[in-house]
Amino acid sequence: MPRPTSSPPHIHFFFPFRISCLVFLSFLSHVAESQIQDQELQVLLQLRQSWRDPSSLAHWVASNSSSHCTWPEITCQGGSIAKLKLDNLNINYSIPSFICGLKNLTKLDVSYNNIPGEFPRALYNCSKLVYLDLSQNYFEGPIPSDIDRMADLQVLILAANSFSFDVPTSIARLRRLRILHLYQSEYNGTYPEEIFGLPDLEELRLEHNDKFLPSQLPQNFTALKKLRFFSMARTNLFGGIPETVGDMEALEHLNLAMNLLIGEIPGSIFALRNLSELYVYMTNVSGSIPQAVSATKLTVIELSFNNLTGNIPEDFGKLKNLSSLDLQFNQLSGRIPEGIGCLPSLSNVRLSYNNLWGTIPPDFGKFSALRLFEVAINNLTGALPELCHGGTLLGLAAVDNNLDGELPESLGNCSDLSIVLLNNNGFTGNVPGGLWMSPNLRTLILSGNRLTGELPEELSPNLTLIRMSNNRFSGKIPGTVSSLRNLVLFDASNNLLTGMVPTELTELPFLRSLLLDQNELSGNLPTAMGSWKSLATLNLSHNQFTGPIPTDFGFLPVLVQLDLSENQLSGLIPPEISLLKLVYLNLSSNRLRGRVPHELEKAPFEASFLNNPGLCASNSFTRLNVCNSQSHRLPRNLALILILAISTAIFVSLAAVFTVRASISGASTWKLTAFQRLNFTRSNILSELKDENVIGSGASGKVYRIMLNPSGDAVAVKRISNNQKLDENLEKQFSAEVEMLGNVRHVNIIKLSCCISCENYKLLVYEYMENRSLDHWLHKTKRLSLILGVANNMILDWPKRLQIARGAARGLCYMHHDCLPPIIHRDVKSNNILLDSEFNAKIADFGLARMLAHQGEAVTLTGIAGSAGYLAPEYAHTTKVNEKIDVYSFGVVLLELTTGKEAMGEEEDMCLVDWAWRHILDGKAISDAIDEEINNDSFLAEISNVFMLGIFCTMKRPSKRPLMKEVVQVLLKCSDPLYDIEQTSRHNLDVAPLLANPRHEEMPQSAHRLPRCNTF
Template identity: 55%
Template sequence: MTKTSLQFSFYTILFLLLFSQANSQLINEQEQAILLNLKKHWKNPQPLSQWTSSNSSHCTWPNITCNTDGSVTGISLQNMNITGTVPPFICDLKNLTTLDLSFNYMTSNGFPTALYNCSKLQYLDLSQNYFAGTVPNDIHQMARLRQLNIGANSFSGNIPPSIGRLTELRILQLFLIQFNGSFPPEIGNLSNLEVLELGAMTNITTTLPSEFTKLRKLKYLWVASSNLVGKIPDSIGEMAALEHLDLSMNNLSGNIPSGLFMLKNLSIVYLYKNKLSGEIPRVVEALNIDVLDLSENSLTGSIPDDFGRLTKLSGLSLYSNQLSGKIPDSIGRLPGLINFKLFNNKFSGTLSQDFGRYSMLELFQVASNYGLIGELPKHLGDNGRLLRVAAFDNNLNGELPKSLGNCNNLTFLDVHNNRFFGNVPSGLWTLLHLGILILSHNSFTGELPERLPRNLSRLEMSHNRFSGEISAGVSSAKNLVFLDASNNLLNGVIPQELTALPHLTTLLLDRNRLSGSLPSNILSWKSLNVLNLSRNAISGQIPEKFGSLPVLTVLDVSENQLFGEIPPELGLLTLNSLNLSSNHLTGRIPSAFENGAYANSFLNNTRLCANSPSLNIAKCDSKPQNSSKTLSKLVPWILGFVIPAALLGLVASFLVIRIYRKRKHGLDLTWELTSFQMLNFRESDILPGLTDNNVIGSGGSGKVYRVAINSSLKIVAVKKIWNNKRQEEKLEKEFLAEVKTLGSIRHFNIVNLLCCISSTHNSKLLVYEYLENRSLDLWLHGKSTTRASTGSGSVQHVVLDWPKRLQIAVGAARGLSYMHHDCSPPIVHRDVKSSNILLDYEFNAKIADFGLAKMLMKEGESATMSAFAGSFGYIAPEYAHTTRVSEKSDVYSFGVILLELATGRKACDGDENTSLAEWAWRRFQEGGPLVDALDEEVKELRYLDEMCCVFQLGIICTGILPSTRPSMKEVLKILLRWNQPPVFGEQNTAGE
């Protein structure tokens, strides 16, 4: 090569290099300008504050990925609080392959088809936004897509069949979208697909297309809660790569295909809450199964013996089926077993003694099988990892395994209604975290320990043979709420230390051999509702301090050896049930008890007397006022005038009192009781308790009473709805129809409606279960019921900590989600607010007060009724121009509750002239630190992320447009990221 040629080549290369560098610099400048325009288009959100031209190369900006040439290949802006649309010029980034805009507030009217111009785009995630409209049928133009995620948006219409032409797809996620129609079988053509998510599509009713089983590379299939009907295709056994299968919470029927358990890679199987029937197929090849949940179906037959070959199995849930036979012993030897839930079946025979011996068992739940016999596995607690044991309602016997005393993490043990005997393992009484211990209806013996577990809140040990004295160490259980030790052989005196439990609401020590006197220093019993010490050998007088118990409503000290007069101070109590019968009491009955409601309260006390004949005891004597001589002179006058006048006055007074009482209590009415379950009371047990002293709440439609049933120790809440005008027949039928619907609901997070009592004068009584911890509103906003008395007589606010608040949010979301998505037709609450979220003794949330009273009011009839449903601060904005209610109206109100939980503020407490929702939205828009808005009383570093997320979720739920709000199912899914659902209770202690 000549020198001239070499020089030419050198300059050519140099020119090309310089041109390339110049061109590259030009492209970089253009791409930087595009990114800055994106930032401007999205109104400069704070998370993109570092996107500035002065901040070196855009390839160093947060959330940007470049190739070696400095060209943008990826934009990941997940959870950046971005609002607005996807601009067309984003596709001017010619090498863009990845775009993640998930978890923002982006909108559009239809799928952003401008993205078609991003010719190299492979990964697109638009999930958890507010994109609406339809997905076009030409979406197959995005031919290079390997991942498409548009889940949790507001798209509607049908899933376009052309989506089956995106043959490069590996991941397709279409969950939580209001699509209708059915699943297009064309999805089965996506031969490279590995992940398919079609869950939570509540508007679709469809079968699982058999074409889906052609997806031979599919590893993950999630189609839960999507109204699937029909059978699981038999050819599902041909999906050789399948690892994770979730078809739960649908309406699938028929048998489980035998081919399913021939899949060698299968690890997770969720088929719970369907209508599957037949027997469980044998496990042939699917030996890698880790979690198998077939609960809440109609499966019959026995558990196949080859389940003992599932050596990787960690969770087995078969509860609430009709399975029978013996539980294979080999399951107890599985080395990986952690969660074992087989309650509510028909299993029989003995349990393998190897449970807990070879695995780190945490949950062991075999309750309500009735046919199970023999002993609990002696190795159950060997590894000390147990959290919950539920074995109640069986025929188990023997002693409790001593290994249970080694389980320092045990929180729940319920073995009631079996045939256990012997002593309770001593280690159980010292477990630090034990909160609920239920031993009732067995034949246990031995004495109570010197001390009870510090965190114990509920102890039920009735109907056993426990003996000895109640130790003074009982006061160690400072959190004890419920103690039932009735029908045992306990003796000695009632220790004064028992009265030092400030949270105790129920104390049942009846049918024992207790002696001595009643405790007199009872000032700490500020929460005590029910006290039953009957059928013992207690003597002495009734202390007058019993009249100072502020919330006592049930007092039973009958069949003892009490003497002396009844303290008049007892008349200060608001007693729904009083029984002092079969003692040695003397003197006059306090005037407060001289009415028919206490007719059987004083029987078999021969030296008691009363002026009222309705009490079924002797009438008190009165001394003569005049000598016989004077009396004889007055006889003619008395006979001629005084007696007739007095009789006339008595008759008139009797009629007035009777009319007043009947009007007051509704006793002149004809009542009809409509029950929704087995009841142990009648309307006559309810009516006497409807007194002003028993009122625990009131509203525009009526009052709520706390009523104790005289025939038992049961306490109920009664909502009385009174309408002075006769109801139109149509509205009356609608009301009864809705009551019947609500009466049929059985959900752990919805208050149980026991019955409805209707009168001929259009009065309604709705009788609900009573919940000890009252309403969320009282706990959050410092009402009197959430304050504990101090020694000085002052009050101290009790704070509801963040874990309990999150637990309450999840429980309330479960209840509303069930109403909106699992009831047919859906039920809209119409008045969701914190005062309608009630809490049981474990702070489980239950939705209450479904606004039924509003159906009883004609328009304009009550000044206290709004023209629309709801309460100020919780009312969705759409009520400004329409009174139509929808599920999204409930979502708005629930969002306000989330804001209350996160901030501690009231719904109407934003700032001047604004509600909490408006205040929260403005704080969010201003971009300041969210932590400054959180409740200072519970704000801890370890909870800040969760609290901020709940605050943001509250803002999303209170969006102005109903279409932008998520569904309750979506809300629940988000909340469950931070709070795991209860592992037992398995709602209602046996299933949701």
């Protein structure tokens, strides 16, 4: 018999021993893990302490009940910290070196904080780091040239900091990089073309680095076969778009906006690939061609704000994945390709501000869910397509084209519509009834067409702005307008409306502007106006109203513009009208009688009462009958006093003139340097330097207006005097600057005709500007000097203000970007912006101007010069300046134009910039900051955009301010009602994040404790 088998004795011994070893090893592993966690906890607690215990990390405390792996900022793997997400925690201190005590850290995100200092080289010791995000902080200086020591990095995000100099070539040695974000910093050199050779790169973002040296798109960038997201917007690119862009097979997002690109968009770059393979496929299979065999994966194309010409390529119609196409603000011409309208994924179409012509392809909106469709300011003709088949359209802008026909009925079924801008076309017929009632509609602008029909009884309750002027609408204004509780502006002027102004219209609490002029309205004016607490502008002129002017008009608290002219109103002018703070009043061409209230006998209202035969006024209103001429004779003793005062003034003036003339005649030989062809001689100027010709004075001397001939030609002469002879260096510097400015030629820069100089005097002869300087028009304290001088109407309305802003911006833009070398003004302010007879703006007073050796290069000046309230912060503290100090000062001017306030207020610690920032920080409405003289809701969107541009121009960090060429672009397009804060942030005029994040460095540290203005 076989012998029974049994286990060897040593096996029985080893099995329990093996189990014991496993238990022991598990115990050791647990001990090791516990030690790692304790060590990591100590690092975290030390990290919190080094950051001065921010409140956002108050929960970082040692606890026996839970592990730090449960803290929301921390992700652990295998019991050890792998990821730290510390974004937006208000961290104000640098990253300490001991953070690399977290041995297994692979991801570190400290974005959206206030971390200062240079790039933290201490992170080189975090040996396992593959993801690093330092964006939206205050890091500065160069990116280290040895950054390639972080060899395992796959994601590097350094965007929105103050890194400067060149982007180092060493970044291109991080061969594992998949994501590289370097956008929105202060690089003032170049970027290495070698980064376009990184084999695994999927996202490359270099946009909004406007100090990069001008460059063309590198030829090798198309080697990035895995690149999905590519953005070089606003990076000083020039030249054309290379054909080879089409080789980037994985590309989904292409953004080259806001550059200097020229030429045509290559028609072949987005064409179908591998045509031979596609042909073989098509000839060997039956059935339809799958969309996957279509062209590229492109979903977004942004080429806006360039100088591209030619046609939109037909091949764009083959981009089956395209969701957003933005080609606005170029010089494109030709037709919109039919195929684009058939794209199945298309959501946003922005083609405004080009030279496109022809009809809009009829298939837009049929095959995709359109959300935005913008083709404003082109030369398009024909009918508007049925854009809202999918019912998803949010915004429509077709302003300023030649479109005609009836509006598509589908607009009446588009429940998501929020804004419709169809003004200045040739549309006819009735407005679809559903459009008036669209539940989300807020803005409806139909003015400047040939539309007919009546206002319906039911209107969308969310409407805030209705502009239907210059059409052929008829019928009565329905009483149901009382349901428009949010209505701010109602403009129905120049139509065929009849009937009375319904009482219900006076029940709208937020109505600010009501324009019903040039209609056929009749009856008495409404009397119950208790709800019109916000009404600022009321125009009922050119109608058939009868009866008296209601006294209730005098109790409208914010009314500043009132026009009741060209009606049949009768009776007295209610004295309550005098209680209003009017900036515009017109009661002319009625049947009013009696005396004009004394408080209304002001120069701005001189023409406000004409063609009312029954009205009379005092002597000061010579265009009306005088009520009682005897009552206005001067007392005899007062007349004597005036005669003596005038005699004394004449004596003093003559003495001054003789003194000046004696000084001038005793001077050495005068030298005349001409920069233009002159129609006067040196003696014409010298003989007229009389005090009666003085029109202004400043720190450097007086300014004279000198008439050259009886026909009214005049020049302005600025006399700069010095008690002692200028030394040779100053004389050369002065001559060089005068010669520089004499050679500047621009319609928005004051023309310097010649310089006349001697030992102690220098005369600069400029073209004469009839309307003086901007500050006299904006600031009430300075208007008295204009009453005797230049204009009848003292109110500077918004269209003129915008015209002035655009003109001054063009002048500065020319100085910064078109002069070689560039010129910075150094003293931009409202009283250095002069206005001609048509209110065209010209930059003047270059006494502080300096040439720059190279554009964007800072120049150190020996002293600080300029004007309080206008000085950029960096100028006041470092005296190192570039063009951005002019941008800051111009931002102050924009705030003056929109608010009417002076750059330096009466309070010592409060200047306009601080006031405006505080207004935004406190969450107040922009409309509350607007000058009451222009607070007309017809222009509210424009004024708000310019106000926010002023905010953006006055940011503390120069790199965050726009260039003057960008300022010009914004001012040119701010009239587009679709251009708002959202549109602004799309192009990095990024104000919106400031409003949402008070911790941002640009905002004052406290709403109650603001930094003092620079008053050096």
